[in-house]
Structures are given as C-alpha cells and as structure tokens.
Amino acid sequence: MKRSFRAMFYTPYFLWLALFVIAPVGLIFYYSFFNIRHQFTFDNYATFFSSGTYLTMTANSVLYAFLITLISLVISYPMALVISRLRHRDLWILLVILPTWINLLLKAYAFIGLLSHDGLVNQLFGLVGIPAQHMLFTDASFILVASYIQIPFMILPIYNSLTDISDSYIKASHDLGATNWQTLTKVIFPMTMPGVKSGIQIVFIPSLSLFMLSRLIGGNKIITLGTAVEEHFLTTMNWGMGSTIGVVLIIAMVIAMMLTNTQRKRRRQA
Amino acid sequence: MSNQSSKLGKLYIIIVFALLYIPIIYLIVYSFSSGTTMANFNGFSLTHYGELFHDNRLLAIFLNTILIALLSSVFSTIIGTLGALGVHNAKKRHSRQTLLSLNSILLVSPDVIMGASFLIFFTSLKVPLGFWSVLLSHIAFEIPIVVLMVLPRLDEMSPSLINAATDLGATAGQVLSRVILPFIQPGIIAGFFMAITYSLDDFAVTFFVTGNGFTTLSVEIYSRARQGISLEINALAGIMFIFSLILVIVYYFIENHDQSTRRKKDKLEVTK
Known part of the structure; x- marks a missing residue:
C-alpha cells in the first residue's frame, strides 16, 4: 500500500526524466546517423570531420566562447572581490542580479541601438574626435555583447565563494607577515577556485551556442555551432546534419564540464 | 586594505555598474522619445506606449507569454517538488548522485540542443507545434x-x-501535508519564482518548438529586432523592466521575510 502510494508520487518526475531528458538526447544521437532522405549513414560525421568549413566553425566557436569567458572572468573577479568587502554587500549583489532578470533579447536589442552608426557609442566617439565606426556586425561587437550578458553569471559564483572564506584565514595570513597582494594571490585566490570554475562552466557552455546574438549583433557573418544547428533544423531542414553538430556540441560540453569538475575533486583528495 | 586601494575598488565597481546599466537605461529613455530611432532624443512623449497598448497582436502575445509562464511554473513546481522528495528519499548515495546528474542535464545543456532535441521529440510523437509544445517544453526545462x-x-x-509525526499517529498523507510541505514551503516558492523567470527569459527553446501560429514575447522581439529599430520595442522594454522589478521585489520580500522569521525562531529556541 505504502509502496504503491510512493511510486505513484514519483511517477511524474521519473516520466519527465525519461521523456524530456533521456529521450531527447537519445533522439539527437539517433538522428545524427540519418541523411536528409532518412537513410542510415555515417556520412554526416564524415562530412563534419573532413570539411574545412565545419572544422573552422568549431574552432571559431570554441575561440569565441573562450574569449567571452576570459573577458567576463577578468572583469568579474575584481568586481566580486570589491563587492564582497562592502558594508551593504547583499544590496550590491542584488544590483548585479537585477540585469539578469531582464529579457536577453531586450539587452541584445539595446546594443543594436548603442552600437549603430548614429548610436550613443559613435556619438561619444564624435565628441572625442574619433570618426564613426562600423561596430555592429563585427566579431568584436559580438564578443563584447556576449561578455556583457555573461558578466553577472560569472560574478555570482565567485562572490559566493569569496563570502564563504572565513575572516580568520585572512587575519592569519596578515599575522604571518603576508602583504595584501600575497594574501590575495596565495590565500584568497586559491580558495575561490571552485567559484571561478563553476563561473567558467556557467559562461563557457552557453557561449558555445549563442545563436540569437550571432544573428542580431554579429549579422550573418559570424557562424558558430549554435547558428549551424539552428540553420539545419529550421531553414535547410537537414536534421541529420543538425543533430551531428548537436552531438559535437554535447561532447564539447561534456569535455568542458569534466575539465572544470575533475580538478575540483583532485583538490579535495589532496 | 589600504584606503587608496579601496577607493580604487569603489571607482572600479562604479564603472562596471555603469556599464551594466547603461544599455538598460538607454533602452528605457528612448521609449519616451517622440522620434523613431535610438539616435536622437526628440523630446518627451508617450506615443510609443500608446502604440503599444493599441497593438492588439502584441497584447495577445504578451498574454500568451504570461499564460505560458504561470501555467508552466505551476506544473513544474508540483512535479519538481515531487522529484525533490524522490531524490531526497533515494536510499543509496549512488542513486541520489545519478538522479542529481540526470536532473542537471537540462540546466547545463546549451539552449539550441534543448530546442533541437525537443523539436525532434515532438515531431516524432506527432505533437502539433504551438501552444502545447511550448508549454510542455517550458515545464520540462523549469523542473x-x-x-x-x-x-x-x-x-x-x-x-x-x-x-515524531508518525509516532503521534499521522498518516503518510498527513505527514506530507502538515509537516513536510510547510517546512519546505520557502524552497517551493523560490522554485516557483525561478521557474517564472526561466519561462519569461527563454528564447531559444521556444523559437525551436513554436510553430507558425504561436509566439511569445522573446520570439516576437527577435523577429522585430531583426528588421531594425522600432521604439515600440523600447516601450515594451520599459514595461517588462517594471514587471521584472516587481517580481524581484516580491521575491526578495518573501525570502527576507522567511529568513527573519527563521531567525526569530532560532532565537526563541536559544532562549528556551
């Protein structure tokens, strides 16, 4: 009686796991072995790994994602460090979170205005005497806007790991004669590595597949793995090839997760 | 920390905060411009808000978006809470770990993968693309x-x-409704709010699984933004900003209220 009651209880969740987690991933793998005429084939993979276009596209996506992650990390770490030492830090971190509650599309749209030929940035350039630049639809603007969107997601985990550090560690470090800089690099930074790693994980993986940003801000010039998947699924209707690229994305994601996870485990064992 | 470096730090965060907020402020300021571009501010006017409120298509899309957000959050909160109970009651550590990693697959997987795989899933089950496919996908990624x-x-x-509850004769149902649910209620409310924001914020998954007839705000903004600037979108941004501000305030009010009552309870226990 009790057992069947329980089973009934958990059914919706397990159904969800089976239908919306396991089945879709399985279907992507399955479809990646079919061509556009729905015949079983390994051609999609052969095409992917022998074509220069797909390989450069993959390399570019990884490079873009790497740059976006790096820029947001460099900006976010000092930001998190300063905020964690402010008196009303909860309030300040709330101000970091607030922009994430605003629709992503609206933020991207704002940049279309900001970076356009007569937009605010060019107007400011004009004041300093720099001629108007074509900023929209360039690699640089794509990376800039993507980093803008990702910065709060990078700040949060770093901030959390910073606030977890007990003050006594920092006091001990100072008592033992360490300078501020030494305390930062030898004590604080190593202790916040878990936060940095989860920040990298949170930012890097979505950055691999930002297809709407590459369309809106990068024009159609920037083609990432994400745009390729979208194009194959919704425009050319070649689901097999789209799934193959999807599988590559999944593998890239798993590698990124392993790189950011295993090291943490190793540290714990040490 | 020395005084000078803390001043430098304050300057730094002021600059970063300015950068974080300039795009949003810029967007909203131009929603009040009487012009038609985001380049020259032509004096204050509410015309774009007027246009917005007379745009029946956009209003219908707005209502669709809210409907999807609320419905999907209710369902995902129920299923997710049951799921959390399942994970919590998993006997072996190993099975708990497996469940948790399966659970987080959708949280970490890129949006396009989720969208594409749901599209394959719905078409192979012959679920028509539109309201139901969007609703089901939103429930799925909010759980x-x-x-x-x-x-x-x-x-x-x-x-x-x-x-204690079972010793005092409570049935399984009573334990759940009188003991467990009240205790985990703050978590449930937080989950519900997160689910709403996930739903309102989603673009990619909806873009994949919505057919021709059904649209949400994100998808509509995307297709309009691809055609260029229309200050009606700015007005929409203004309204959505107020909307998210209210959500944030309500959410933090509930969180803080919960924390302060918990603190009070802790104090009572200490004094006893």
Whole structure:
C-alpha cells in the first residue's frame, strides 16, 4: 500500500526524466546517423570531420566562447572581490542580479541601438574626435555583447565563494607577515577556485551556442555551432546534419564540464 | 586594505555598474522619445506606449507569454517538488548522485540542443507545434531548477520531525501535508519564482518548438529586432523592466521575510 502510494508520487518526475531528458538526447544521437532522405549513414560525421568549413566553425566557436569567458572572468573577479568587502554587500549583489532578470533579447536589442552608426557609442566617439565606426556586425561587437550578458553569471559564483572564506584565514595570513597582494594571490585566490570554475562552466557552455546574438549583433557573418544547428533544423531542414553538430556540441560540453569538475575533486583528495 | 586601494575598488565597481546599466537605461529613455530611432532624443512623449497598448497582436502575445509562464511554473513546481522528495528519499548515495546528474542535464545543456532535441521529440510523437509544445517544453526545462531550490530545504529537515509525526499517529498523507510541505514551503516558492523567470527569459527553446501560429514575447522581439529599430520595442522594454522589478521585489520580500522569521525562531529556541 505504502509502496504503491510512493511510486505513484514519483511517477511524474521519473516520466519527465525519461521523456524530456533521456529521450531527447537519445533522439539527437539517433538522428545524427540519418541523411536528409532518412537513410542510415555515417556520412554526416564524415562530412563534419573532413570539411574545412565545419572544422573552422568549431574552432571559431570554441575561440569565441573562450574569449567571452576570459573577458567576463577578468572583469568579474575584481568586481566580486570589491563587492564582497562592502558594508551593504547583499544590496550590491542584488544590483548585479537585477540585469539578469531582464529579457536577453531586450539587452541584445539595446546594443543594436548603442552600437549603430548614429548610436550613443559613435556619438561619444564624435565628441572625442574619433570618426564613426562600423561596430555592429563585427566579431568584436559580438564578443563584447556576449561578455556583457555573461558578466553577472560569472560574478555570482565567485562572490559566493569569496563570502564563504572565513575572516580568520585572512587575519592569519596578515599575522604571518603576508602583504595584501600575497594574501590575495596565495590565500584568497586559491580558495575561490571552485567559484571561478563553476563561473567558467556557467559562461563557457552557453557561449558555445549563442545563436540569437550571432544573428542580431554579429549579422550573418559570424557562424558558430549554435547558428549551424539552428540553420539545419529550421531553414535547410537537414536534421541529420543538425543533430551531428548537436552531438559535437554535447561532447564539447561534456569535455568542458569534466575539465572544470575533475580538478575540483583532485583538490579535495589532496 | 589600504584606503587608496579601496577607493580604487569603489571607482572600479562604479564603472562596471555603469556599464551594466547603461544599455538598460538607454533602452528605457528612448521609449519616451517622440522620434523613431535610438539616435536622437526628440523630446518627451508617450506615443510609443500608446502604440503599444493599441497593438492588439502584441497584447495577445504578451498574454500568451504570461499564460505560458504561470501555467508552466505551476506544473513544474508540483512535479519538481515531487522529484525533490524522490531524490531526497533515494536510499543509496549512488542513486541520489545519478538522479542529481540526470536532473542537471537540462540546466547545463546549451539552449539550441534543448530546442533541437525537443523539436525532434515532438515531431516524432506527432505533437502539433504551438501552444502545447511550448508549454510542455517550458515545464520540462523549469523542473530541474525547482528540484534544486526545494532539495536543500528537504535536506535541512531533521528526520526526527517525521518520526515524531508518525509516532503521534499521522498518516503518510498527513505527514506530507502538515509537516513536510510547510517546512519546505520557502524552497517551493523560490522554485516557483525561478521557474517564472526561466519561462519569461527563454528564447531559444521556444523559437525551436513554436510553430507558425504561436509566439511569445522573446520570439516576437527577435523577429522585430531583426528588421531594425522600432521604439515600440523600447516601450515594451520599459514595461517588462517594471514587471521584472516587481517580481524581484516580491521575491526578495518573501525570502527576507522567511529568513527573519527563521531567525526569530532560532532565537526563541536559544532562549528556551
């Protein structure tokens, strides 16, 4: 009686796991072995790994994602460090979170205005005497806007790991004669590595597949793995090839997760 | 920390905050411009808000978006809470770990993968693309975050609470409704709010699984933004900003209220 009651209880969740987690991933793998005429084939993979276009596209996506992650990390770490030492830090971190509650599309749209030929940035350039630049639809603007969107997601985990550090560690470090800089690099930074790693994980993986940003801000010039998947699924209707690229994305994601996870485990064992 | 470096730090965060907020402020300021571009501010006017409120298509899309957000959040909160109970009650550590990693697959997987795989899934089951496919997808990607918000509360709960209730003769149903649910309620509410924001914020998954007839705000903004600038979108941004501000305030009010009552309870226990 009790057992069947329980089973009934958990059914919706397990159904969800089976239908919306396991089945879709399985279907992507399955479809990646079919061509556009729905015949079983390994051609999609052969095409992917022998074509220069797909390989450069993959390399570019990884490079873009790497740059976006790096820029947001460099900006976010000092930001998190300063905020964690402010008196009303909860309030300040709330101000970091607030922009994430605003629709992503609206933020991207704002940049279309900001970076356009007569937009605010060019107007400011004009004041300093720099001629108007074509900023929209360039690699640089794509990376800039993507980093803008990702910065709060990078700040949060770093901030959390910073606030977890007990003050006594920092006091001990100072008592033992360490300078501020030494305390930062030898004590604080190593202790916040878990936060940095989860920040990298949170930012890097979505950055691999930002297809709407590459369309809106990068024009159609920037083609990432994400745009390729979208194009194959919704425009050319070649689901097999789209799934193959999807599988590559999944593998890239798993590698990124392993790189950011295993090291943490190793540290714990040490 | 020395005075000078803390001043430098303050300057730094002021600059970063300015950069974070300039795009948003810029967007909203131009919603009040009487012009038609985001380049020259032509004096204050509410015409774009007027246009917005007379744009029946956009209003219908707005209502669709809210409907999807609320419905999907209710369902995902229920299923997610049940799921959290399941994960919590998993006997072996190993099975708990497996469940948790399966749970977080949708949280970490890129949006395009989720969208594409749901599209394959719905078409192979012959689910028509539109309202139902969007609703089901939203429920699907909101469940894991609800589980993650509820689970910590469940783990915090001492098992003696349940033992006491059963000893006093409570049935399984009573234990759930009188003991467990009230205790994990803050987690459930937090999960519900997170689910709403996930739904309102989603673009990619909806873009994949919505057919021709059905649209949400994100998808509509995307297709309009691809055609260029229309200050009606700015007006929409203004309204959505107020909307998210209200959501944030309500959410933090509930969170803080919960924390302060908990603190009070802790104090009472100490004085006893």
